[in-house]
Amino acid sequence: MLDIQFIRDNAELVKQKSKQKGYEVDIDQLLQLDIERRTRLTQVEELRKRRNDQAAELKNKKPSEEQIAGGKQLKEEISQRETELQQIEAKYLEILQSIPNVIPDDTPEGGEENNCEEKKWGEPRQDEVKDHLTWGEERGLIDFERGAKVAGAKFYYLKGGLVPLELAVFQFGLQLAAKHGFTPMTVPHLVSSRTVSGTGFMAKGDEQQIYKIEGEDLNLIATAEIPITGYHADEIVKAAELPILYAGLSPAYRREAGAYGKHSKGLYRVHQFNKLELYVFCKPEDSESWHQKLVQMEEELCQALEIPYRLVRIAAGDLGLSAYKKFDVEYWSPAEKTYRELMSCSNVTDYQARRLNIRYKDETGKTQFVHTLNGTAAAFSRLCIALIENHQKPDGKVQIPAALHTFMSGQTEI
RNA sequence: GGAGAGGUGGCCGAGUGGUUGAAGGCGCUGCUCUCGAAAAGCAGUAUGCGGGCAACCGUAUCGUGGGUUCAAAUCCCACCCUCUCCGCCA
Numbered sequence: 001m002l003d004i005q006f007i008r009d010n011a012e013l014v015k016q017k018s019k020q021k022g023y024e025v026d027i028d029q030l031l032q033l034d035i036e037r038r039t040r041l042t043q044v045e046e047l048r049k050r051r052n053d054q055a056a057e058l059k060n061k062k063p064s065e066e067q068i069a070g071g072k073q074l075k076e077e078i079s080q081r082e083t084e085l086q087q088i089e090a091k092y093l094e095i096l097q098s099i100p101n102v103i104p105d106d107t108p109e110g111g112e113e114n115n116c117e118e119k120k121w122g123e124p125r126q127d128e129v130k131d132h133l134t135w136g137e138e139r140g141l142i143d144f145e146r147g148a149k150v151a152g153a154k155f156y157y158l159k160g161g162l163v164p165l166e167l168a169v170f171q172f173g174l175q176l177a178a179k180h181g182f183t184p185m186t187v188p189h190l191v192s193s194r195t196v197s198g199t200g201f202m203a204k205g206d207e208q209q210i211y212k213i214e215g216e217d218l219n220l221i222a223t224a225e226i227p228i229t230g231y232h233a234d235e236i237v238k239a240a241e242l243p244i245l246y247a248g249l250s251p252a253y254r255r256e257a258g259a260y261g262k263h264s265k266g267l268y269r270v271h272q273f274n275k276l277e278l279y280v281f282c283k284p285e286d287s288e289s290w291h292q293k294l295v296q297m298e299e300e301l302c303q304a305l306e307i308p309y310r311l312v313r314i315a316a317g318d319l320g321l322s323a324y325k326k327f328d329v330e331y332w333s334p335a336e337k338t339y340r341e342l343m344s345c346s347n348v349t350d351y352q353a354r355r356l357n358i359r360y361k362d363e364t365g366k367t368q369f370v371h372t373l374n375g376t377a378a379a380f381s382r383l384c385i386a387l388i389e390n391h392q393k394p395d396g397k398v399q400i401p402a403a404l405h406t407f408m409s410g411q412t413e414i
Numbered sequence: 415g416g417a418g419a420g421g422u423g424g425c426c427g428a429g430u431g432g433u434u435g436a437a438g439g440c441g442c443u444g445c446u447c448u449c450g451a452a453a454a455g456c457a458g459u460a461u462g463c464g465g466g467c468a469a470c471c472g473u474a475u476c477g478u479g480g481g482u483u484c485a486a487a488u489c490c491c492a493c494c495c496u497c498u499c500c501g502c503c504a
Contacts, residue, residue: 041473049472051485068484072484367461
């Protein structure tokens with residue numbers, strides 16, 4: 001959510017940036033509602049003052065018939081005006097919350113196709129390898145058929161060596177995160193609607209991403225980012241406590257409605273996977289450098305796992321509602337001879353913090369919103385593909401990167 | 415899941431219809447006293463929103479949402495959360 005004052009002062013800018021991101025927003029209507037809202041608010045407050053004044057005057061006195069009648073009329077008028085105000089405010093909030101975060105001027109224009117390659121690392125292998133699904137099914141290590149039988153399409157079982165591999169990846173990731181000062185965290189996998197929408201996930205396009213629990217205000221998390229952001233909701237943290245760094249481990253549940261057919265074979269796009277997420281709460285002036293740092297950590301992880309990758313700056317149209325700036329790390333897929341998304345790292349500035357009311361007291365004693373950032377450390381389903389396809393040996397086995405050996409009791413291949 | 419108790423300011427804790435945004439205490443800040451500190455005394459000390467250049471004014475907030483009333487922290491209803499006991503259970 002943006003600051004209404006900022007929108008009032010920069011209406012044209014907000015319009016332009018929203019358009020670049022591909023969002024249709026009616027700023028003029030919002031500003032109109034803003035004016036109406038404040039007019040009504042003043043009216044309601046004046047009426048309330050009259051009510052308060054009369055109540056104070058009458059304290060411990062017996063009110064006259066006339067005063068009671070006057071009070072009753074006041075009450076009705078207040079209630080009517082309040083209802084009107086509420087309606088205006090609801091509409092106002094709806095529009096305000098649908099306005100995407102602004103973006104810096106150097107953001108590449110256009111959609112996904114304009115994502116801009118920033119750097120490459122590693123040697124993309126060009127020889128023929130088995131795609132991860134074929135490889136896994138032949139060995140009985142990946143089972144989508146039974147996943148479908150038990151739960152439906154896009155659910156799967158992982159078996160055998162892939163299970164210790166997954167645990168090793170997370171142990172390694174946690175160790176790396178701890179080295180950089182991040183506190184490991186496990187989180188609720190079910191959260192309230194407020195928590196989901198506060199992180200910007202209920203917005204258009206995303207609502208179809210979240211699984212809801214019937215009959216209760218609970219939703220399965222699509223990423224640990226959601227409960228971690230909510231962790232400090234409605235809190236005012238001390239400036240000295242910032243930055244607050246978490247490495248959250250959780251499953252991610254995604255409906256992926258309408259996403260079938262697109263890159264849909266195997267583990268690339270599934271309804272459930274485990275993920276280690278890096279998360280930062282920091283002062284506004286530090287968010288840019290933390291963004292760089294998170295990206296570096298993602299690169300460090302890929303390098304340790306010996307996965308060739310490229311780093312991509314995300315274009316305006318592909319940023320989504322919350323992001324101010326975003327980088328993706330894309331792994332090299334030898335089976336498809338192309339780079340595909342593996343990790344994502346966003347600076348959302350104060351967009352989520354404003355919505356969930358996460359603030360800090362700065363050195364001058366002023367309270368202001370923190371900035372939040374999130375980055376994937378390891379999403380196993382996709383990392384699993386990258387490992388299987390990049391580390392296949394001529395004998396068909398998959399070599400496990402040396403960095404993981406200590407977490408796999410010395411096992412070196414699957 | 416059942417029975418009971420309870421949710422008030424940074425914290426503890428009073429308050430069962432009317433100058434209560436809220437006593438008292440703790441903590442914190444400033445001042446006085448002191449060479450300095452402690453102690454003591456005095457004063458100040460919530461947040462959001464709207465308006466104002468500002469001092470400030472108004473309004474809302476006593477778990478949340480409704481209701482009753484001229485007037486609600488206080489009465490009624492629903493929900494949420496915490497604690498104790500019982501049941502169940504990894």
